[in-house]
Amino acid sequence: xxxxxxxxxxxxxxxxxxxxxxxxxxxxxxxxxxxxxxxxxxxxxxxxxxxxxxxxxxxxxxxxxxxxxxxxxxxxxxxxxxxxxxxxxxxxxxxxxxxxxxxxxxxxxxxxxxxxxxxxxxxxxxxxxxxxxxxxxxxxxxxxxxxxxxxxxxx
Amino acid sequence: xxxxxxxxxxxxxxxxxxxxxxxxxxxxxxxxxxxxxxxxxxxxxxxxxxxxxxxxxxxxxxxxxxxxxxxxxxxxxxxxxxxxxxxxxxxxxxxxxxxxxxxxxxxxxxxxxxxxxxxxxxxxxxxxxxxxxxxxxxxxxxxxxxxxxxxxxxxxxxxxxxxxxxxxxxxxxxxxxxxxxxxxxxxxxxxxxxxxxxxxxxxxxxxxxxxxxxxxxxxxxxxxxxxxxxxxxxxxxxxxxxxxxxxxxxxxxxxxxxxxxxxxxxxxxxxxxxxxxxxxx
Amino acid sequence: xxxxxxxxxxxxxxxxxxxxxxxxxxxxxxxxxxxxxxxxxxxxxxxxxxxxxxxxxxxxxxxxxxxxxxxxxxxxxxxxxxxxxxxxxxxxxxxxxxxxxxxx
Numbered sequence: 001x002x003x004x005x006x007x008x009x010x011x012x013x014x015x016x017x018x019x020x021x022x023x024x025x026x027x028x029x030x031x032x033x034x035x036x037x038x039x040x041x042x043x044x045x046x047x048x049x050x051x052x053x054x055x056x057x058x059x060x061x062x063x064x065x066x067x068x069x070x071x072x073x074x075x076x077x078x079x080x081x082x083x084x085x086x087x088x089x090x091x092x093x094x095x096x097x098x099x100x101x102x103x104x105x106x107x108x109x110x111x112x113x114x115x116x117x118x119x120x121x122x123x124x125x126x127x128x129x130x131x132x133x134x135x136x137x138x139x140x141x142x143x144x145x146x147x148x149x150x151x152x153x154x155x
Numbered sequence: 156x157x158x159x160x161x162x163x164x165x166x167x168x169x170x171x172x173x174x175x176x177x178x179x180x181x182x183x184x185x186x187x188x189x190x191x192x193x194x195x196x197x198x199x200x201x202x203x204x205x206x207x208x209x210x211x212x213x214x215x216x217x218x219x220x221x222x223x224x225x226x227x228x229x230x231x232x233x234x235x236x237x238x239x240x241x242x243x244x245x246x247x248x249x250x251x252x253x254x255x256x257x258x259x260x261x262x263x264x265x266x267x268x269x270x271x272x273x274x275x276x277x278x279x280x281x282x283x284x285x286x287x288x289x290x291x292x293x294x295x296x297x298x299x300x301x302x303x304x305x306x307x308x309x310x311x312x313x314x315x316x317x318x319x320x321x322x323x324x325x326x327x328x329x330x331x332x333x334x335x336x337x338x339x340x341x342x343x344x345x346x347x348x349x350x351x352x353x354x355x356x357x358x359x360x361x362x363x364x365x366x367x368x369x370x371x372x373x374x375x376x377x378x379x380x381x382x383x384x385x386x387x388x389x390x391x392x393x394x395x396x397x398x399x400x401x402x403x404x405x406x407x408x409x410x411x412x413x414x415x416x417x418x419x420x421x422x423x424x425x426x427x428x429x430x431x432x433x434x435x436x
Numbered sequence: 437x438x439x440x441x442x443x444x445x446x447x448x449x450x451x452x453x454x455x456x457x458x459x460x461x462x463x464x465x466x467x468x469x470x471x472x473x474x475x476x477x478x479x480x481x482x483x484x485x486x487x488x489x490x491x492x493x494x495x496x497x498x499x500x501x502x503x504x505x506x507x508x509x510x511x512x513x514x515x516x517x518x519x520x521x522x523x524x525x526x527x528x529x530x531x532x533x534x535x536x537x538x539x540x
Contacts, residue, residue, distance in 0.1 A: 079224035104501035118509030330540035
């Protein structure tokens with residue numbers, strides 16, 4: 001793994017200077033982070049997407065809570081909130097299993113960031129919204145079904 | 156059971172050509188509003204009247220939760236910012252909207268539409284904005300242009316957030332316009348032969364084509380809306396959509412029929428607080 | 437090129453609650469222009485980095501699967517009111533944007 005990226009992500013000594021340089025615009029985020037994980041984001045099924053972020057067979061966990069609607073008002077903007085109570089959560093990935101590309105986003109957490117992410121995702125059709133958490137070198141998962149309908153009215 | 160005005164109007168919708176004017180000749184806007192609220196409360200005693208401002212969302216907790224999540228930080232913030240810039244930019248002659256509208260444009264939206272005795276017609280907020288523009292040497296906006304009037308009012312109407320809807324119809328001419336709007340609301344139209352009331356009175360709280368239908372009370376306080384958080388729609392633009400959806404030819408936005416309809420329709424929401432630029436599906 | 441990002445950062449107990457709204461079309465590259473019938477090219481934020489007082493707390497990768505005008509909420513334990521939170525993004529075309537705020 002790119003040492004610079006490791007420093008930024010793990011908050012190791014010296015990473016502070018890198019981060020400040022990023023914010024100052026001197027160092028582009030693309031230089032501080034490894035190249036965008038095309039393989040994971042282009043993967044057409046959940047297994048390949050997870051493999052792309054270094055996860056195989058995550059264990060089901062009741063310590064991951066997904067707050068998402070039962071029926072999406074609008075598939076283009078579905079609010080999703082993931083809370084991980086698993087100690088030492090280092091990343092949260094969000095997938096919409098039936099999207100053309102299931103991996104929506106992957107969040108790496110460090111420096112006191114809690115196991116919590118709130119965002120809005122696009123869903124092409126009814127599917128499981130899956131959260132995959134990395135903590136302590138292991139991976140965990142939970143999922144919630146979100147229905148997506150096409151309404152008849154609403155102007 | 157004594158027939159309320161509303162029940163008579165709904166019966167009149169059965170298409171027997173009952174003269175709606177005769178039925179409601181002695182109504183007053185406040186009486187209509189109270190009767191309609193009673194009609195809804197009898198059907199849905201557990202839904203609070205103050206929640207009618209959320210429309211169909213008042214009947215579905217899952218939908219309301221999504222609205223709350225998105226309204227926490229609406230994605231269309233930058234559109235409202237555009238509206239703010241439009242509002243704050245002076246006309247070519249140096250004057251401003253704030254200098255031209257009553258109370259600097261603050262807390263006035265709840266008074267519109269109003270009946271202008273001198274002009275002999277209903278004046279909407281869009282009309283008042285255009286009157287400002289033309290009085291200051293600018294061209295009027297097309298009221299159906301979301302990029303101009305839509306964006307401007309997406310910001311401008313927020314200056315009236317919290318204001319209580321306060322529509323008045325106190326003269327014979329004003330009442331005539333109000334009654335005209337009421338007639339439009341309760342008249343069947345289009346190939347589907349629906350009146351506004353077919354959905355929003357008789358079927359409020361029920362589903363049509365998988366969509367939950369909103370009650371007419373509470374309708375007019377929350378415009379414009381951003382459909383899907385993205386697509387700006389003003390109230391009369393929505394009227395146009397409704398007409399099209401029952402396969403009727405919509406009358407022009409800003410014309411007498413639409414304005415009188417908005418006048419009547421807004422009076423139904425008297426007593427409820429305004430909140431502009433909200434999320435809808 | 438991009439419009440300003442909006443950020444709100446407040447302390448809730450001993451946790452900094454940060455909410456960010458980014459302005460971006462987030463085109464997947466799969467959508468067709470209604471008028472021309474042509475595919476609208478992919479244009480989306482690929483990464484977001486957040487720091488508190490310069491120390492990284494969040495490094496996210498995003499795709500076109502994130503909604504237009506992305507919203508991001510996260511929480512950090514450790515900061516105090518008055519600390520600086522900075523969030524920046526880069527997209528697949530090389531555009532970038534950033535915002536800084538003081539935690540209230």
